[in-house]
Amino acid sequence: MSGEEKTNADYIRGLEMMIYRLSFKNEVDPEKAVRIFRLIASESRGRGLSDEDLESLTGYRQGEIRKILRMFYDLRIAGYRRGRHPETGATRYYWSIDSDSINVILVSRKKAVLQKLVQRLDYERENAFYVCPNDKTRYTFDEAFEYEFTCPKCGFLLEEDNNSKYIEVLENRIREIKKEIEEDEKKIYST
Ligand SMILES: [Zn+2]
Known part of the structure; x- marks a missing residue:
């Protein structure tokens, strides 16, 4: 393992620990928050994930998912862009990680x-x-x-x-x- 990889692993662990701690304060399930963070962070198509995507990936309730996304948004961990559902054309919010902030x-x-x-x-x-x-x-x-x-x-x-x-x-x-x-x-x- 190179030094660079180790630094990144430490960095991700630090972030997840921070999300874990903040979840208690925000009254959301910390395990679920970390899982959702991982899913959004590893989304590689660059499109982001909608709350529906997250619901089908995790099986968590929509309300819980929205509360976690809201926390990420308030903390500037994640942001969203508006898009259209590919089939129904309804407005969708696609979430991705805001790495600079x-x-x-x-x-x-x-x-x-x-x-x-x-x-x-x-x-x-x-x-x-x-x-x-x-x-x-x-x-x-x-x-x-x-x-x-x-x-x-x-x-x-x-x-x-x-x-x-x-x-x-x-x-x-x-x-x-x-x-x-x-x-x-x-x-x-x-x-
Ligand atoms: Zn004593």
């Missing part, structure tokens, strides 16, 4: 995660921590001082908590996510 959404989510990680790292660097050897509760220096270095829950003497390993993990993750954002932005703005 998906990239933008993914990058802004990664940036939000990055910001949280940086805040966390600052907090870890700026504070000294103490931990209860019994129940593993963590306290800042100020809290530990207030409790006279004794765990308020169980009375054990607090020990200094060396967080250098944790800082290292945070630093690595921050480096990775910065690189990902850089690569994603290259993809978006190169097209």
Whole structure:
């Protein structure tokens, strides 16, 4: 497997995880939402899929399918174009994935995660921590001082908590996510 393929697989997995999470918020079945996303994303004729197509492919109820499509539309994951039913001539909506806006959404989510990680790292660097050897509760220096270095829950003497390993993990993750954002932005703005 080449590096490029691995990146794409990670990218698709990230997208599906995002759809999964957002489905809970939007009160749609997450498994069904991911399946519909996959079907629309893999439609290769370039025509898009109508809600009728999706109904016959999945057997899900029209109402459920429409709710999922509505969620994709609101989140700028998918868009539609109007067309005519080939036989009846009735108006049909053909759905396809809006890959440019998906990239933008993914990058802004990664940036939000990055910001949280940086805040966390600052907090870890700026504070000294103490931990209860019994129940593993963590306290800042100020809290530990207030409790006279004794765990308020169980009375054990607090020990200094060396967080250098944790800082290292945070630093690595921050480096990775910065690189990902850089690569994603290259993809978006190169097209
Ligand atoms: Zn304790």
